[in-house]
Amino acid sequence: MTDLTAVLSDILGAPHVLTGADMAPWTCDWTGQYRGEPLAVARPADRDQVAAVLRLAGARGLAVVPVSGRTGLNGGAMAQGAIVLSVDRMNRIRQINPRSRIAVVEAGVIVAALDAAAEDHGLMFPLAFGASGSALIGGVLSTNAGGANVLRYGNTRDLCLGLEVVLADGRVLDLMQALHKNNSGFDLRDLMIGAEGQLGIITAAVMKLHPRPAERATAMVAMASLDAATDLLNTLQDASGDAVVAFEFMPRAFIEGHLALHPEAREPFDAPHPVNLLVELAATRAGDLAGTFEQILTTQLEAGIIADAVIAASEAQRRAMWARREAAAEISFARRPVLDTDIALPRDAVADFLRRIEPLLRAIDPGCEVLSVAHLGDGNIHYTCWPSRDDAGLKAALRAQIDALAVGMEGTFSAEHGVGISKLAPMARHKDPVALEVMRAIKAALDPQGILNPGKTLPRTHHDPDL
Amino acid sequence: MTDLTAVLSDILGAPHVLTGADMAPWTCDWTGQYRGEPLAVARPADRDQVAAVLRLAGARGLAVVPVSGRTGLNGGAMAQGAIVLSVDRMNRIRQINPRSRIAVVEAGVIVAALDAAAEDHGLMFPLAFGASGSALIGGVLSTNAGGANVLRYGNTRDLCLGLEVVLADGRVLDLMQALHKNNSGFDLRDLMIGAEGQLGIITAAVMKLHPRPAERATAMVAMASLDAATDLLNTLQDASGDAVVAFEFMPRAFIEGHLALHPEAREPFDAPHPVNLLVELAATRAGDLAGTFEQILTTQLEAGIIADAVIAASEAQRRAMWARREAAAEISFARRPVLDTDIALPRDAVADFLRRIEPLLRAIDPGCEVLSVAHLGDGNIHYTCWPSRDDAGLKAALRAQIDALAVGMEGTFSAEHGVGISKLAPMARHKDPVALEVMRAIKAALDPQGILNPGKTLPRTHHDPDL
Numbered sequence: 001m002t003d004l005t006a007v008l009s010d011i012l013g014a015p016h017v018l019t020g021a022d023m024a025p026w027t028c029d030w031t032g033q034y035r036g037e038p039l040a041v042a043r044p045a046d047r048d049q050v051a052a053v054l055r056l057a058g059a060r061g062l063a064v065v066p067v068s069g070r071t072g073l074n075g076g077a078m079a080q081g082a083i084v085l086s087v088d089r090m091n092r093i094r095q096i097n098p099r100s101r102i103a104v105v106e107a108g109v110i111v112a113a114l115d116a117a118a119e120d121h122g123l124m125f126p127l128a129f130g131a132s133g134s135a136l137i138g139g140v141l142s143t144n145a146g147g148a149n150v151l152r153y154g155n156t157r158d159l160c161l162g163l164e165v166v167l168a169d170g171r172v173l174d175l176m177q178a179l180h181k182n183n184s185g186f187d188l189r190d191l192m193i194g195a196e197g198q199l200g201i202i203t204a205a206v207m208k209l210h211p212r213p214a215e216r217a218t219a220m221v222a223m224a225s226l227d228a229a230t231d232l233l234n235t236l237q238d239a240s241g242d243a244v245v246a247f248e249f250m251p252r253a254f255i256e257g258h259l260a261l262h263p264e265a266r267e268p269f270d271a272p273h274p275v276n277l278l279v280e281l282a283a284t285r286a287g288d289l290a291g292t293f294e295q296i297l298t299t300q301l302e303a304g305i306i307a308d309a310v311i312a313a314s315e316a317q318r319r320a321m322w323a324r325r326e327a328a329a330e331i332s333f334a335r336r337p338v339l340d341t342d343i344a345l346p347r348d349a350v351a352d353f354l355r356r357i358e359p360l361l362r363a364i365d366p367g368c369e370v371l372s373v374a375h376l377g378d379g380n381i382h383y384t385c386w387p388s389r390d391d392a393g394l395k396a397a398l399r400a401q402i403d404a405l406a407v408g409m410e411g412t413f414s415a416e417h418g419v420g421i422s423k424l425a426p427m428a429r430h431k432d433p434v435a436l437e438v439m440r441a442i443k444a445a446l447d448p449q450g451i452l453n454p455g456k457t458l459p460r461t462h463h464d465p466d467l
Numbered sequence: 468m469t470d471l472t473a474v475l476s477d478i479l480g481a482p483h484v485l486t487g488a489d490m491a492p493w494t495c496d497w498t499g500q501y502r503g504e505p506l507a508v509a510r511p512a513d514r515d516q517v518a519a520v521l522r523l524a525g526a527r528g529l530a531v532v533p534v535s536g537r538t539g540l541n542g543g544a545m546a547q548g549a550i551v552l553s554v555d556r557m558n559r560i561r562q563i564n565p566r567s568r569i570a571v572v573e574a575g576v577i578v579a580a581l582d583a584a585a586e587d588h589g590l591m592f593p594l595a596f597g598a599s600g601s602a603l604i605g606g607v608l609s610t611n612a613g614g615a616n617v618l619r620y621g622n623t624r625d626l627c628l629g630l631e632v633v634l635a636d637g638r639v640l641d642l643m644q645a646l647h648k649n650n651s652g653f654d655l656r657d658l659m660i661g662a663e664g665q666l667g668i669i670t671a672a673v674m675k676l677h678p679r680p681a682e683r684a685t686a687m688v689a690m691a692s693l694d695a696a697t698d699l700l701n702t703l704q705d706a707s708g709d710a711v712v713a714f715e716f717m718p719r720a721f722i723e724g725h726l727a728l729h730p731e732a733r734e735p736f737d738a739p740h741p742v743n744l745l746v747e748l749a750a751t752r753a754g755d756l757a758g759t760f761e762q763i764l765t766t767q768l769e770a771g772i773i774a775d776a777v778i779a780a781s782e783a784q785r786r787a788m789w790a791r792r793e794a795a796a797e798i799s800f801a802r803r804p805v806l807d808t809d810i811a812l813p814r815d816a817v818a819d820f821l822r823r824i825e826p827l828l829r830a831i832d833p834g835c836e837v838l839s840v841a842h843l844g845d846g847n848i849h850y851t852c853w854p855s856r857d858d859a860g861l862k863a864a865l866r867a868q869i870d871a872l873a874v875g876m877e878g879t880f881s882a883e884h885g886v887g888i889s890k891l892a893p894m895a896r897h898k899d900p901v902a903l904e905v906m907r908a909i910k911a912a913l914d915p916q917g918i919l920n921p922g923k924t925l926p927r928t929h930h931d932p933d934l
Contacts (some may be wrong), residue, residue, distance in 0.1 A: 099697055099698070099701070099815050100697070100813055100814055100815055101701075143650065144650050144654075146648050146650075150647070150648065151647075155648065157654070157657075158625075167901070167905070171901045171904070172901060173899065173901045173902055173905060174899045174901065174902070175899065175902065177877070177879065178813050178877070179811045179812070179813065179846060179878065179879055179882075180617065180618075180811065180814070180844075180845040180846055180847070181613050181617065181622065181811045181842075181845050181846070181847045181879075181882040181883045182811060182879045182881070182882065183610065183611050183613075183661055183881050183882060183883055183884065183885045183886070184879055184880065184881040184886060184890070184894065184898055185886060185894065185898060185902065185903070185906050185924060185925070186658060186661070186662050186665070186666070186905075186906045186909060187611075187624070187654075187657045187658055187660065187661050187662075188902055188905055188906070190624075190654045190657035190658070191653060191654055191657070191658050193654065194650055194653070194654050195653050195654075198653075199653070211701075211704065211705050211709075214705075230566055230567070231566070234566070234568075234678075237678065237751065238678050238681075238751045238752065239752055240752060241708060241710075241750045241751055241752035241754075242678075242751055243708075283708045284704065284705045284708055284709055285705065285706055285707060285708035287708075344646045344647065344648045344649060345646070346567055346645050346646065347567055347647070348566050348567055375648075377647075378647040378648050379646060379647055379648070380647070380648045410644065410645065411646065412644065412646055412648075412649045412651055413651065414649070414650050414651040415646075415648040415649065415650060416648045416650055417650065418650045419650070419651060419652060423651070427651060427652065431651055431652060432640065432641045432642065434634070434638045434639060434640045434641065435640055435641070435642065435652065435655055436652070437638070438634070438640060438653075438655055438913065439652050439653045439655070441912040441913060442653060442909055442912060444912065445908040445909060445911070445912040446905065446908060457652060458652070
């Protein structure tokens with residue numbers, strides 16, 4: 001037993017300090033792209049133990065990487081030569097108040113478990129993405145996770161009222177309020193959310209719950225092109241009374257990629273279409289949502305705006321529509337070498353981006369193949385490129401092209417997955433230089449030793465050629 | 468002409484530097500509670516002039532107070548011995564994009580003018596409060612203003628996508644994006660919003676617009692007590708399909724205060740009731756909202772949950788209902804001495820707070836009178852107390868009692884008006900000490916000279932007896 005293990009065991013109890021082979025799950029991310037050998041894995045039971053681990057790390061100048069459900073895509077939880085601080089044992093739902101529609105939770109609560117607990121009260125926690133059965137509250141807060149329902153319910157930041165954070169030096173920042181208005185000084189809550197563990201470790205939160213919809217209506221909608229999609233979304237929103245909760249885009253190649261992996265699945269339409277949308281409406285007031293939806297879609301079909309539409313006739317059909325969409329990561333990572341990106345554009349620039357990016361990538365690597373899938377209502381594209389060979393320089397060049405076009409079209413190189421390691425290069429290249437300076441100044445003020453999640457999120461220099 | 472005036476005139480042009488008697492409007496706030504003699508009033512035309520003024524101030528160690536529509540209630544724009552930097556000349560609406568439903572505006576645009584411009588496109592800018600005809604975008608962003616529609620559309624922070632900020636040293640922080648997702652580093656946008664000019668001067672923004680409702684239904688609703696109000700709100704939300712945009716509370720004393728000032732106004736109901744609610748529903752989809760509303764209210768009336776209800780039968784009746792509610796500040800400040808507060812509580816603690824606070828205040832000043840009005844859907848109470856005599860110590864003691872009870876009931880001493888000068892004492896007394904330390908660290912990192920709006924927002928020390 002090393003000295004570090006011994007001291008951590010004194011703080012946490014020996015069973016909650018993992019070393020050697022026991023650390024295996026923490027040495028590689030699920031996509032297999034990021035690897036690192038931690039010093040130890042510390043699994044504290046409460047915020048005081050978190051604070052004690054941070055004080056120990058500070059005294060010894062050791063790095064600490066806060067780790068949650070390990071479902072991220074950008075290497076943000078990689079911990080080479082650092083202490084992994086896993087929040088998974090802090091997993092209590094402390095309170096659900098159905099009258100105020102809030103939940104008080106610890107950082108280690110599984111996202112889907114919070115939703116299941118809310119369901120007992122007729123409520124829901126609306127954050128929805130493929131990994132919600134594994135992702136933890138601490139992680140979705142630290143990355144400001146998004147997903148398929150952001151259009152209606154917002155991202156994680158929009159779902160959080162209060163926060164408890166242990167700072168780098170072990171001080172506890174107590175912002176655990178359940179208030180809808182609180183203008184008492186700087187917005188430290190939103191600063192901590194999405195900070196990827198650079199400024200502190202989130203240990204607990206007050207989250208908003210929403211009424212569980214009384215009705216849902218879900219459809220696959222086909223279009224000849226994406227050009228009219230923004231207008232279709234506006235029409236759907238207005239005609240349904242803002243009932244659109246999801247507006248997801250899958251091109252033909254995505255449908256084919258899904259069928260290749262899941263031969264038991266069915267085609268969404270009788271004929272293939274270039275644009276396949278998964279659209280879901282939801283309402284808390286029971287009415288005739290499916291009827292309304294059918295009426296709107298019929299009008300759009302007659303006007304030639306859409307080419308076909310199929311409304312799910314059962315929960316099983318609805319689940320099949322979502323299973324196809326949620327297979328996105330599986331489809332992307334089924335082939336290697338792969339590079340996955342996550343960009344956002346002004347909503348009505350998505351069609352133009354997709355037209356322009358493909359020839360630009362083929363100019364770099366004529367043999368590459370590409371695939372897109374989009375939270376179209378948010379202008380958020382997950383763009384996958386399979387290069388013709390496994391060459392780090394080639395992959396970097398392809399990534400750089402995707403980022404550059406997105407930024408050139410007034411978009412961002414990082415929409416919802418965060419920066420971690422994989423977006424350090426575009427952070428250095430494209431982020432407003434003053435914004436980087438301000439981030440570094442805040443980081444230096446709150447973590448002067450730089451012990452929290454070093455080497456992520458903030459590039460060391462602008463235009464660093466090594467990144 | 469002083470040297471300062473001359474140098475400012477070189478930057479801005481002589482007509483845009485005001486001194487002496489021309490500064491009169493900037494020497495006192497509209498409530499008459501805060502006074503100060505500025506060194507000069509600078510009215511820059513663009514962000515480069517803002518930066519030049521800040522560099523000048525930095526070089527000379529002079530304080531700069533950013534000033535917008537001067538409709539605030541907390542003294543945040545008072546400028547004793549400082550340069551007033553007024554953003555009112557930067558008043559262009561640069562762009563309205565009806566397809567993306569966004570507006571690009573400069574800080575000096577009047578809130579109501581943005582809404583009027585959006586209306587030309589069938590859209591609206593939903594921020595709604597009494598002073599929206601005078602308040603400017605820069606001010607509502609700097610204070611994260613709220614108002615009557617926060618329940619449905621959120622506060623100013625929720626309505627902002629992008630921001631341009633000139634930092635204390637003249638650097639320009641460019642976060643002017645129109646994206647619904649952008650996880651590229653720390654959330655500097657939300658840090659700047661609500662920072663009351665401590666961290667930089669907001670010069671432009673990208674704001675969200677919403678579809679203008681196709682239908683509204685507005686009612687006055689009477690209840691015997693507030694105890695069932697939270698349940699009523701939940702019922703209304705669920706039964707209307709989340710159509711509630713305003714849920715405002717006025718006690719009987721408020722109705723009487725309004726009638727005393729406006730004898731031409733009418734009683735809301737045939738008989739007086741202790742609890743008077745202004746409830747508004749809105750929907751983008753034309754249907755029969757008034758019919759739905761009537762049905763819900765009839766059910767609630769028959770169940771004995773509410774005592775009476777009157778749905779506005781015309782736009783004139785609706786306007787009259789809102790005119791009564793919006794007279795709140797007029798009613799409060801019609802009598803002196805006065806102290807006005809702005810607190811928030813968990814929504815279902817409001818009734819209990821109102822029961823408990825009055826005897827506590829009378830124990831301090833048996834002759835005081837009180838009045839409350841609340842954005843009840845947000846748990847936000849504007850609590851006014853008229854003490855029996857104009858005594859600073861007495862007023863401070865009454866304020867301290869209101870703040871202490873709110874905080875003791877898990878609320879906040881500052882809901883939507885911000886801190887400015889008037890809330891420095893409760894900031895020192897009640898704000899989490901670690902949060903204060905973090906705020907001071909960020910302030911020191913971004914404004915090391917302390918030239919931006921000094922003496923506001925951040926109390927100098929904890930429990931400073933002089934505050």
